[in-house]
Amino acid sequence: MFSEPDDPAVFDCMRAAHAVACAALGAAPCPPASGGTREAWGWRGRTLGKPATGPYGPGWLRVVHSSVERAGGKLWTGPEDAERLVPRYVPRPRLHLVREWAEGDDVYRAELYDCLADGAVSAAPVLGEAPRLTATWWSGLRTAIGGLSAVRTERTAVRQAYLERAMPKYLAFLGRPVPTVPPAWSTAHGDLHWANLAGPRLSILDWEGWGTAPAGYDSALLHAYSLAVPETAERVRRELSDILASEAGRFAELVVITELLQSAERGDNRELVPALRQRAGEVSGLGR
Known part of the structure; x- marks a missing residue:
């Protein structure tokens, strides 16, 4: 919102x-x-x-x-x-x-x-404070992300042409080339941030932009929008570790960081920029 x-x-x-x-x-x-x-x-x-x-x-x-x-x-x-x-x-x-x-x-x-019984976890996409979410909520989120990833569709959330154009530009501060071809593609919600997740009963809102994206994209996006609250970012990494700790997950994080750094140039979520740049450095060993 x-x-x-x-x-x-x-x-x-x-x-x-x-x-x-x-x-x-x-x-x-x-x-x-x-x-x-x-x-x-x-x-x-x-x-x-x-x-x-x-x-x-x-x-x-x-x-x-x-x-x-x-x-x-x-x-x-x-x-x-x-x-x-x-x-x-x-x-x-x-x-x-x-x-x-x-x-x-x-x-x-x-x-x-x-009408949903429960409201959004956050009033804004960027998390401002740690939410109190149950183990059942997190388990449901993992199931939802996994189930959605297998849906077959011709819709596209992220395009290869965008990766080739934007990633070298917005990740140039890393000081070395980054890959621009994902290890795999899958279906994603495409806008999985905290204002699009309801709780304590899990529901995923706003399905405008769903489609194919680099595998792990939804998990990477949720993690990026959590960076302002380190304890929640750590929780996301722990709960979604099967995705984020993989080669595909690390690539997806670089994709998301690229997009958010670009949007920050337009004035959106500028407070995340330092954390995004730091996180890019942490995961940029991909492919070594």
Whole structure:
């Protein structure tokens, strides 16, 4: 989750679009006494989710905005594809209804999900404090990551062309060449950070960007977003050691570090940069 958009026009348009979505799906916003004031904003106001009561009872209504040119791509169809293709033992809110509409050069998509009993582990992707999670939660996460990795799909979360272009540039501070071809590929959620994980009952949220990625990508991403809380980063390494301690896992960490260093140039999660650079040095012996 992200903060409210700074642009008042984006704020007003997304609020209005959410009201349109409620009407289109036969849903009603939950009253404040039932948590109806709770909002979850996406990056720069691209999405807005709020509790709603609909044809299937208590739910979560999420609205996505796109320009006409960008609508219909990977991020647009991800939740529906996940509902069709990802096994139910990978825990996530069920997607019940989808509607789309256009307003001039803007396209909106409404998605009505099951309502989760438990909220996100963190309000932001980067962890701020150590969460209290049970052994059952961690075991479920390992099972979910493993099960998802075996799903067959033509969707792509990370492209080889990106690795070849970005890794040499953003890992140049290591002072030596790094490999750009992963030992293996598998299917990943693609955005497995702490704001997309619910607890204490495990559920994985936000399936826009899932697809093939270097094997170990999800585990590496969760570890990177844990680096601000060393005890949790150590817990991630311990719980997901079968993945992160492997050659593929170390490569995946370098991929994730590349992506996050690039996003830091745009102003995102700059507080992680020192820890990311240190971690890159720790795992850069890959392939020796």
